[in-house]
Amino acid sequence: KKSQKNYNLLTRLAFGAGRTLTESFRLAQMEAVVLMLEEHECEWVEALGKDLHKPRFETVLCEVTPVKNEAVHAMNNLKKWMQPQPVERNLSTTLDECRVVHEPVGVVFIRGSWCSPVQMCLVPLLGAIAAGNCAILSPSEWAAHTAELLHRLVPFYLDNECFHVILEGVNDLPEVFELKFDHIFFAGKQNRLGISAAHTLTPVTLIIGGKNPCYVDRECDIGTTAQRLVWARFHNAGQSLVAPGYVLCHAQVKARLVQAMKSCLIHFYGSDPRESKSFGRLINLEVFNRVKDLLWRSGKVAVGGQVVEAEKYIAPTILTEVTESDLIMHQEVFGPVLPILTVNDVDEAITFINKQEKALCVYAYSTNTKVRPIIFETSSGSFCSNDSILQSLMVTLPFGGVGASGMGSFHGRYSFDAFSHRKSCLLRSARLECVTYLRYPPYEDHNLSLIAWASTHSQRSRGWCQIM
Incomplete structure (x- = not known):
């Protein structure tokens, strides 16, 4: 547990220093994930063969290729995803800016599944990277050879201060969660892990599964x-x-x-x-x-x-x-x-x-x-x-799932959104006080009628920002 505290502290310091915020850093880390898969494909095949007797065909098709596709898609669209999204304005905010800014949540914890130990670790990791976060990755100990390979290779390819792999059993995770993360991604059936996250009010993405x-x-x-x-x-x-x-x-x-x-x-x-x-x-x-x-x-x-x-x-x-x-x-x-x-x-x-x-x-x-x-x-x-x-x-x-099969979703833009905070931003002008004075005391019924009219008009025009 002491080493997990150290990892948590290192990632907190790295995130606080803004290391993950630039587009160039995020692109470089995603390119490194692709390189890690390509340069060690034989080792991934060997590890999954030992863990699951998985044929090379299935490893490349269902584990390696989906991760590479996610990385390429994210790199091709990252600039667009990072841009603030403007929203419509009403008359009182004509000279202002209403926008949604995507900011990284901070330090995220990703727990992979043993049935798809590469894909379910690295796909959410790519989403966390694209969104500008630091991350601690916890592969399933049941797929031990794949977990060891992730533990060995990730430090050689990704930034050592921002990204870490820990080898923890599922029984140790509730204590790890007590260290407080900004988002937890978990694949598998462990209800008590969700309860542990709830105790620290940590938002979660849960891929639980069920009978399809x-x-x-x-x-x-x-x-x-x-x-x-x-x-x-x-x-x-x-x-x-x-x-x-x-x-x-x-x-x-x-x-x-x-x-x-x-x-x-x-x-x-x-x-x-x-x-x-x-x-x-x-x-x-x-x-x-x-x-x-x-x-x-x-x-x-x-x-x-x-x-x-x-x-x-x-x-x-x-x-x-x-x-x-x-x-x-x-x-x-x-x-x-x-x-x-x-x-x-x-x-x-x-x-x-x-x-x-x-x-x-x-x-x-x-x-x-x-x-x-x-x-x-x-x-x-x-x-x-x-x-x-x-x-x-x-x-x-x-x-992603719904109800008993999970909450939240990921893949592509949805991974970026899962690990981002969508911050509402209104950049107001100091002008047009001749309109906004209507909200100030002493309150007058005439002013209230004008504001109510403006508000009603805004509701009929979908998407208008309501602030006056």
Whole structure:
């Protein structure tokens, strides 16, 4: 804890000295993040291979590339983001300036997740850098090799006074939070960390996750749907915040969908996925045992089901005959198991989804536009039709949860906003006192009428600044 106090003090001093405020500094730090990824790509692949048995393809596609895209997007738009945003004025402020200024919040704390240990550390870090903050980064200790690599490389590429990586277990974080930060970004399920942040009135961005529903309509391309669902659910051995958590499909397409998904699994991973170089492993025995328990206590295995504890291996598994009361429908899986339930129509699917906690993502596969009500009649952090996960990788879309799946959002401009304070600024002129005198005592009804009229006029012209 003493070293964390030292890091906190160093970053406070660096921020107070204004080291992070210039556009050139921010650009240089973001360029350094890209360079760190490019010059050590093999080491990132090796670290994630050791932590998650993650194939190189998935590491480059889902970890390294999204971070580089975020950095390039931020560097290309930083000048525009940093500029004050003017707002409309009313008659009494015609000679004044009304603007919103984005200023950095200060020192931020970023806790990454173990399921996407590079992306969920460095993407929010880029937002903090772009907004002009100092940051302390805490990668998950479960992805130990990736955490060690971040701890070793970040000091060689980023400013040593403004940015630090600490290796702390999740049980130590409440004490770390007591050191007081200006914003906390956290990915994962740890409610007590949110409570710890609340004790110091620290604003938070929480990416919590949840069970992401996926509706498959009877009018859909079964082959394409199966391929996209199988990839989304079983990449990284199912350890993803944004993977489909369960499928709601029509009874008349269920058998065809299961068969198509079985064919996809054989095509993707061979007859024995355990031998495939494209299929990962679970992060540790704690996760393995929890997923195995959910698998054995829910529904009926239609495909897969094999487990090997010594390798932390669970085969890609599809469950049928699952009921709403099954244990797997009440816990986030974070493993290669996909439950399938049946519904009669899209309205029943919407009713089912709305009975659950709000999800991080909702998915729908259909060639029929009648499923569009799912967008408007359900609430979730994001929505994607006829594919899965891709909406969470787009730098121009905000990514975050709602309700039980989290609060706040990030990616691109939304990351910049998450780590910025939007300060209202009115730069008044000393002139036009012949108008503003109306607000001064002694109060007169005639003056009040004039001010009320001006105020009413402003309300009808949206966006006018109301100060007189």
